[in-house]
Amino acid sequence: MIAIPLEHCGTANFSKNLLRFLTCGSVDDGKSTLIGRLLYDSRMISDDQLAALERDSRRHGTTGDIDLSLLVDGLEAEREQRITIDVAYRYFRTPGRSFIVADTPGHEQYTRNMATGASNSSLAVILIDARKGVLVQTKRHSYICSLLGIRHIVLAVNKIDLVDFSKNAFNCVISDYTTFATKLNFISIVPIPISARFGDNVTMRSGNMPWYTGPTLVEYLEQVDTEMDLEDKPxxxxxQWVNRSDLDFRGFSGTVVSGRIRRRDSVVVAASNLESQVRRLVTADGDLDEAVAGDAVxxxxxxxxxxxxxxxxxxxxARPTVADQCAAHILWMSVDPLLPGRSYLLRIGTQWKPAIVTAIKHKIDPNTLEHLAARTLELNEIGFCNIATSGSITFDPYEENGSTGAFILVDRFTHETSAAGMISFGLRRAANIHHESLAVDKAGRAALKHQTPTILWFTGLSGSGKSTIAKLVERKLHEAGHHTYMLDGDNLRQGLSRDLGFTDTDRVENIRRVGEVAKLFIDAGLIVLCSFISPFRAERRMVRELVQAEExxxxxxxxxxxECIRRDPKRLYAKVKAGLIKNFTGFDSPYEPPENPELHLDTTSADAEMSARRVVDHLRQAGIIF
Known part of the structure; x- marks a missing residue:
């Protein structure tokens, strides 16, 4: 076996017979040690690397001899904690095959990194400590592998030396795992007893287990066929890019993710149904007659x-689905919980669309694979959800084409990846609904009222004075002859939102409903005053984006x-302190103050009347009222 660096992995022979696989499983089941063993047994590690490994083993090692896991666990934090945090990729080859292996973390906190490694792999080596057996994280990783389309599993029962190379211990692990895995969609599960520390059945057959007659790990990896035949898919x-290199050239650059295309073939733009034919297939090395999956053209x-x-x-x-709603499995990757109704950015391929999770149908218990009721998803939880996007997206079911069926959800404020998703099918529930143009439009209604329709969004803690100021503003506008309506939180919860509580999820849905109602009042040409705690910036931004910027x-x-507690006009804070109210903003539920509001009213330095006059003055200066 020969270990080779990444820059030497680009030959045609390497790509042709390449196997991408990952190692996964629970914490301390020996994933990094196994990959270290594969690299060490290659006998191509340089002398200075070996010397450094010996030094690091004395400092960080746990075995008393050379700790092979340190060849992979490169981060200082990983070595100190003796766990894998990030995904480490290693490249090696044998006389029969080339390999890229992803060493993924076993700790539950870093499940997102495991999913990253699995997303580019066609086989998983799931390690299980022979002493501990099948653990919850083993099952979670197996389920994620199944979701991400991995169909071939090697069940590496590691540390078999610590149970005296027991055949019974090996068989018990196999029985427990296969009982669990019958609910998953694996094509093959190949169990192999190994000792990654000493090399038994990794690259060389072990003499300690005469009862095992199957292949070594490397023998199996060399011969397993995992090809998905992307070239035969649609x-x-x-x-990725509209290429206008000069005035006479217009091409569309990207990578063929599945299928094949030839010159003069007919093609269609899926979203618009516009058809044409391929005139040229251009590459840096000249034109091609045919491009196949993996070709950049x-x-x-x-x-x-x-x-x-x-x-x-x-x-x-063979067209994909074009829809603005879909059902999908979601692996939640953020420390902030998923809140249905909150707007995220969905990226699928090169498409970006604002999206919301409209419903969580169920979440999955990784231990039993049972479907459980859920109103939110926490870090590392997996759920089956309905998703709506602001416009149509183009996709295939993930099982049919992983390249066009996988997506991520991105937080619109932090720009962090919040979730990975796999689309199951499109939802076409509203195919017969279209926007109806009315005889009188917003501009006509507003002109009749001599005002610019606007949402005045009052936000702040309970007791800050929102409703008091909003009422005074509405009275002044009414006396000046302007047409208004006021939406108040308590009033709407007696009707439109009477089914909602005060959890974070319910607060998000409440503001979503309020925003849609306020948008209708804007279309009616009114000035609508909204007085809501509205604790989250994301939802206030969502309402802002429903209308024009100046509205x-x-x-x-x-x-x-x-000060709000001292005022306590509704005696709510007293009830909170007595334990009678839960999820109260400012106590056990957060409030995110606006960062750049159009108006900032400090009610400790100005009374309600002065604050109301400031609002009216702002409306005049902005040309909202005349």
Whole structure:
């Protein structure tokens, strides 16, 4: 076996016979040690690397001899804690095959990193400590592998030396795991007893287990066939870039993710149904007659049709789904819980769309695979959800094409990846509903009222003075002849939102409903005053984006919590202290103050009347009222 660096892995022979696999399982089951053994047995580690490994083993090792896991666990934090945190990729080859192996973390906290490694692998080596057997994290990783389309499993029963190379211990692990895995969609599960520390059945057959007659790990990896035959799937080409190298050239650059395409083939832009033919397939090395899955090309069409970044070019007789709703499995990766109704950014291929999770149908217990009721998803939980996007997206079910069926959800404020998703099917519940143009539009209604329709959004803690100021503002506007309506939190919870409580999930849904109602009042040409605690910036931003930029004024009614408690106009804080109210903003539920509100009213330095006059003055200066 020969270990080779990444920069030498680009040959045609390497790519042709390449196996990408990952090692996964629970904490301390020996994943890093196994990969270290594979690299060590290659006998191609340089002398200085071996010397460094010996030094590091004396400092960080746990076995008393050379600790092979340190060849992979490169982060100082990993070595100190003796766990894998990040995904480590290693490249090696044998006389029969080339390999890229991902060493993924076993700790539950880093499940997201395990999913990253699994997303690019076609086989998983799931390690199980022969002493501990099948653990919850073993099952969680197995389920994630199944979700991500991995169909071939090697069940590496490690540390078999610590149970005296017992055949019974090996068989018990196999029985427990296969009983669990019958509910998953694996094509093959191959159990192999190994000792990664000493090398038994890793690269060389062990003399300590005469009862085992199957292949060594490397023998099996050399011969297993995991090819998914992407070239035989329908043609899919996500447009990464519109290439205008000069005035006479217009091509669409990207990578063929499945299928094949030839010159003069007919193609269609999936979202718009615009058809054309392929005139050229351009690469840096010249034109091609044919491009297949994995080829990076620029497609030049015979017609000047509208194609943009994010479009999916496909074959006309095998089209993907185009819809603005879908059902999908979601692996939640954020420390902040998933809140249905909150707006995220969905990225699928080169497409980006604002999206919300409209419903969590169930979440999955990784230990039993049972479906459990859920209103939110926490870090590392997996759920089956309905998702709605702001416009249509183009996709295939993940089981049919992982490249066009996988997506991520991105937090719109932090830009962190919040979730990975796998689409099961599209939802076409509203196919017969279309926007109806009315005889009188918003501009006509507003002109009749001599005002600019606007949402005045009052936000702040309970007791800060929001409702008091909003009522005074509405009275002044009414006396001046303006047409208004006020939406108050308590009033709406007696009707529109009477089914909602005060959990974070319910607060998000409440503000979503309020925003949609306020948008209707804007279309009616009114000035609508909204007085809501609305604790989360994301939902206030969501309401702002429902209307034109000039039609939303955020007013932060600011008072310290201590002052709100002192005022306590509704005696709510007293009930909170007595334990009669839960999920109360400022106590056991957070409040995120506005960062750049149009108006900031400090009600400790100005009374309600002065604050109301400031709001009205702002409306005049902004040209909202005349």
């Amino acid at each position: 043609f899919r080409f996500p447009v 620029t497609i030049v069409l015979t017609d000047e049709i509208d194609v943009a970044r994010g479009d999916l070019i496909v074959e006309p007789l 939303f004024v955020e007013i932060f009614v600011d008072a310290p919590l201590e």
